[in-house]
Amino acid sequence: MTNNTIRIGLDVMGGDYAPDATIKGCLMAEQAWGNKICIVLIGDEKIIREKIREEGGDPSAFDIIHAQDKMSMSASPVKSFAEKPQSSIAIGFDMLKSGAIDGFTSAGNSGAMLAGSYLKIGLIREDLRPCLVTMLPNLNGQDGILLDAGANADCKPENLLDFAILGSTYAQAVLKMEKPRVGLINIGEEPEKGNQLSLAAHKLMATYPNIHFIGNLEGRDLFDGKADVAVCSGFVGNVILKLSEKFYELAIKRGGADDPFYSRMNYETYGGSPILGVTKPVVVGHGISSPLAIKNMIGLLSDMVKSRVSEKIKESVQHV
Numbered sequence: 091m092t093n094n095t096i097r098i099g100l101d102v103m104g105g106d107y108a109p110d111a112t113i114k115g116c117l118m119a120e121q122a123w124g125n126k127i128c129i130v131l132i133g134d135e136k137i138i139r140e141k142i143r144e145e146g147g148d149p150s151a152f153d154i155i156h157a158q159d160k161m162s163m164s165a166s167p168v169k170s171f172a173e174k175p176q177s178s179i180a181i182g183f184d185m186l187k188s189g190a191i192d193g194f195t196s197a198g199n200s201g202a203m204l205a206g207s208y209l210k211i212g213l214i215r216e217d218l219r220p221c222l223v224t225m226l227p228n229l230n231g232q233d234g235i236l237l238d239a240g241a242n243a244d245c246k247p248e249n250l251l252d253f254a255i256l257g258s259t260y261a262q263a264v265l266k267m268e269k270p271r272v273g274l275i276n277i278g279e280e281p282e283k284g285n286q287l288s289l290a291a292h293k294l295m296a297t298y299p300n301i302h303f304i305g306n307l308e309g310r311d312l313f314d315g316k317a318d319v320a321v322c323s324g325f326v327g328n329v330i331l332k333l334s335e336k337f338y339e340l341a342i343k344r345g346g347a348d349d350p351f352y353s354r355m356n357y358e359t360y361g362g363s364p365i366l367g368v369t370k371p372v373v374v375g376h377g378i379s380s381p382l383a384i385k386n387m388i389g390l391l392s393d394m395v396k397s398r399v400s401e402k403i404k405e406s407v408q409h410v
Contacts, residue, residue, distance in 0.1 A: 095128045096395050097153075098388050099191035101178045102133030103160035104198020105384075106377050109133060112197070113141040115384020120151055122385065127392050130191050132178045133157050157181045160198070163377060167201035171209060179203065183210035186370050193391040195362060197375030197384065204241055207368040214404045219249050220367035221324065222374065223260060224331050227354035228315035235261060236275075236312070236320040239363055240328035247290035250274065250321055251298060252407060256366040257319035258301045259406045263397040265318075273307035273317030275326060281305065287323070295321075300406070313351075361386030364394060366403060371395050 102112045116129050131138050135156040139149045157178040161170045171180050182194045183206040196203055207220055221238035228234060237257045242249060254272045261270035274292055276284045281292050283306065295303040307317055312330070322330070338355040346352040353359070361383050362375035371394040375387045394400070 096126065096193075096392050097128045097130055097191045098391050098395075099130045099132055099182045099185055099194040100384070100388065101182050101194075101196030101198055102131050102138055103157065103178045104196035105375065105379050106163075106197075107379070108197065109137055109141050111379060111381050112384050113138065113147075114145060114381035115379070116152070116388065117142070117145055117147045118381055118385040119388040120147070123389065123392065124151065127388065128153060129388060130155060130185070132182050132185070133160070155181060155185070161202050163199050165199055165202065167199060167205035168209070170199070170202055171206065179206060180210075183207075186372070187211050192395045193371035193373070195373040195375060195387045195391050197362070197377060197379035197387070200374050200377075203372065203374045204365065207365045207372050211368055211370050211372075214367055214369055214400070215407050215410075218252055218367045218407060219245075220365050221253050221256060222327075222363045223257065223366055224327070224363050225360045226312060226320060227351065228313050229351060230315040231350070232315055232318075233265065233354070234315070234318045234320065235265070236322070236327055236330060237366065238322065238324040238327045239331050240324045241365070242324040243328075244325070245287065245323040247287060247294050250287070250291035250323070251294040252367070252410065254295055254298075254301050254303070254319065254321045255406050255410060256403055257321060259403045260364070260366060260399055261318050263399040263402045264393055267318055269302050270318035271304045271316075272301045272319045272321060273304050273311070275312075275320055275322035275330075276306035276308065279306050279308060291321075298410075358383040358386065361388070361390045364390070366399075367407075368400070369404070370400055 130153040159174045159177040186194045224239040226234040261267040341352045362373040365372045
């Protein structure tokens, strides 16, 4: 490894199928990008070494940081940091804060990952709300993004403008879109449609000069490629996300496994959801993350580090 190698921290103990899925996933990632990424494994050192050997891997290929505890999926996010400072998630955030790793990811307690993001490493702007990003494949063969996917159930118009800026910057930096089109999810295309939140948010986005706002998006527009960045409250976004996941399951059961569009709706393809608005790269994985999802979580986090997306977002939102 060189001094310039990206250091990605992985919570080995997080997720419904950990540590088996996390170890298998990190071995897949090491095989794919081992000369470019140093994967730092955080968890029970004895278990980690045993699992790596069971899978035919070499423990010396990884940095292993012992964590004697783990946060359960149902634990209170904020209390857990005080009660379990030696948990794998708490240690991961401590390492991220100190600069010992460049990015951190876990398929464990998503509430703890959100709490750790703003408690441990801090917000890019004091009044900024961190939000979750999910990929939004479209029928044109491209990928867009939707945010917020569930971090903020209640929002103000200013929050939705911030999400638009965060999403636009992420699309430029990580997805390499030159001029991402931003749309506001609503119940009609016309500017005068919607509830008080969407009406006020529409006015803010339409007059903000540093995003390419194309107006309202209806639900039927989400998979047509009309916009690259779809903005909504976390309440709406999470409903869309869960509905899409179920739609994918039904499509596969009904014989759509070979359809390229449906295959791109599989969460494993993208790995996890970035948390935007915090000072350093963090990705939250699905609780049921498979080895492939873990591998792609690591790859996504590496892309975020390489693109300097956190620094670029800070530049984008500091004068809003």
